[in-house]
Amino acid sequence: MKSFFAVLHRDLLLAWRSRADLLIALAFFVIVASLFPFGVGAEPNQLRAIGPGVVWVAALLASLLALPRMFSQDHDSGVLEQLLLSPEPAVLWVAAKIAAHWLATGLPLVLISPLLGLMYGLDGASLAVLAASLALGTPILSLVGAIGAALTLGLRGAGSLLALLVLPLFVPVLVFGAGAVDAASAGMGVSAQFSLLGAGVLGAVALVPWACVAALRLACE
Amino acid sequence: MLAMLQARQLACLRGERRLFRQLDLTVHMGELWRIVGANGMGKTSLLRQLCGLRHLDAGDLFWQGQALAHERDAFHAGLLYLGHAPALNELLSPLENLHFACRAAGDEVSRSACEAALARMGLSRPMHLPCKLLSQGQRRRVGLARLLLASGRPLWVLDEPFTALDAAAVADLAALLDAHCGAGGAVIFTSHQDVIFQTSLKLLNVEDFAS
Numbered sequence: 001m002k003s004f005f006a007v008l009h010r011d012l013l014l015a016w017r018s019r020a021d022l023l024i025a026l027a028f029f030v031i032v033a034s035l036f037p038f039g040v041g042a043e044p045n046q047l048r049a050i051g052p053g054v055v056w057v058a059a060l061l062a063s064l065l066a067l068p069r070m071f072s073q074d075h076d077s078g079v080l081e082q083l084l085l086s087p088e089p090a091v092l093w094v095a096a097k098i099a100a101h102w103l104a105t106g107l108p109l110v111l112i113s114p115l116l117g118l119m120y121g122l123d124g125a126s127l128a129v130l131a132a133s134l135a136l137g138t139p140i141l142s143l144v145g146a147i148g149a150a151l152t153l154g155l156r157g158a159g160s161l162l163a164l165l166v167l168p169l170f171v172p173v174l175v176f177g178a179g180a181v182d183a184a185s186a187g188m189g190v191s192a193q194f195s196l197l198g199a200g201v202l203g204a205v206a207l208v209p210w211a212c213v214a215a216l217r218l219a220c221e
Numbered sequence: 222m223l224a225m226l227q228a229r230q231l232a233c234l235r236g237e238r239r240l241f242r243q244l245d246l247t248v249h250m251g252e253l254w255r256i257v258g259a260n261g262m263g264k265t266s267l268l269r270q271l272c273g274l275r276h277l278d279a280g281d282l283f284w285q286g287q288a289l290a291h292e293r294d295a296f297h298a299g300l301l302y303l304g305h306a307p308a309l310n311e312l313l314s315p316l317e318n319l320h321f322a323c324r325a326a327g328d329e330v331s332r333s334a335c336e337a338a339l340a341r342m343g344l345s346r347p348m349h350l351p352c353k354l355l356s357q358g359q360r361r362r363v364g365l366a367r368l369l370l371a372s373g374r375p376l377w378v379l380d381e382p383f384t385a386l387d388a389a390a391v392a393d394l395a396a397l398l399d400a401h402c403g404a405g406g407a408v409i410f411t412s413h414q415d416v417i418f419q420t421s422l423k424l425l426n427v428e429d430f431a432s
Contacts, residue, residue, distance in 0.1 A: 002324055002329070003324070003325050003326075006321055010317070010321045010325075013317070014313070017313075018312060077306055077307075078305070078306030079308045079310065079322075081274060081306075081308070082302075082308045082322060085273075085274070086326050086327055087295075087297040087326070093325065220274060
């Protein structure tokens with residue numbers, strides 16, 4: 001587990017040192033979500049209806065912004081090579097990189113989302129469900145996105161290719177995430193959506209690190 | 222005597238071009254190997270194949286008599302590879318970079334041991350500055366400081382370790398490689414400059430195996 005904590009500590013330290021990049025993604029999230037009322041009009045019922053979907057789509061796009069950087073710096077500097085030569089299991093440090101990425105980019109989105117929900121007039125219970133659905137959903141975005149980032153490592157136009165590759169895979173997360181908030185606003189139970197999102201997180205945690213390691217080995221050849 | 226690392230009938234393709242084939246190399250403890258060859262003839266590719274970073278287009282590798290494919294973890298625990306890039310993050314200080322490199326490689330090395338290693342490499346002053354402020358030679362030294370903390374790893378594979386170093390640092394590094402070979406380790410390196418060693422140098426020219 002030494003490599004897990006070493007990588008987690010280092011990546012969080014790096015995220016803190018380059019926090020301007022993270023703030024840009026966060027500002028992007030806020031701005032995209034704020035644009036919709038200008039486009040569709042400020043009718044409260046309509047805003048309340050589209051709010052969950054808009055916040056979720058904005059979160060998807062914002063999380064996409066930071067994905068290409070997940071492995072590319074370490075690939076260029078040779079750190080990835082050194083990590084692949086570690087005698088410790090590679091899935092450990094890959095999992096640490098993904099965890100650090102989520103803590104630095106996903107968690108801030110979760111924390112700020114109730115503010116945006118408020119802008120769309122969501123009630124208290126819906127705001128809580130919105131934040132909770134993002135808390136369950138954004139780890140899936142980081143995990144699935146990590147495969148995309150690893151597969152497009154070192155390619156020309158990696159950023160746009162990555163978006164094409166992973167955005168379709170984000171659709172189920174979007175459906176269940178925004179669906180949970182809609183259900184809460186309509187006064188229905190959300191356990192079905194949350195169970196599916198939870199299953200998604202567990203499935204991704206179990207499978208993604210292995211797939212990432214394979215893709216990273218290929219990229220470092 | 223059991224060979225530390227043995228390569229049998231290696232071949233390397235880059236695209237459609239064959240860089241070398243039927244290359245044999247046997248490295249025993251105490252040996253200092255220099256890989257030579259013109260630019261683009263496959264020196265770095267060979268080193269990467271020997272480390273397991275690049276797939277083998279033909280041939281087999283053996284670590285202490287065992288097929289490397291089954292001994293990967295033991296092999297990586299006994300190997301130190303320093304590539305062309307010094308594996309440093311620009312935003313971290315030399316101390317943070319070195320400490321991370323050791324811990325990520327699974328070595329339990331204290332911060333003070335890292336400080337001492339950097340001081341020995343002549344980096345006492347810039348130890349806490351971000352690496353982006355360091356010169357090429359200083360970055361190189363940060364990477365090489367790992368050698369001072371890797372006495373437990375018998376095989377060192379170094380790609381162009383003498384690049385960008387000044388004369389005193391070249392002599393220091395040569396002495397370090399000599400000491401490692403004297404202590405029963407082995408070193409494989411590439412270099413375009415002639416360096417004087419105490420240990421008798423073994424040469425392998427990749428161009429001899431070009432087809």
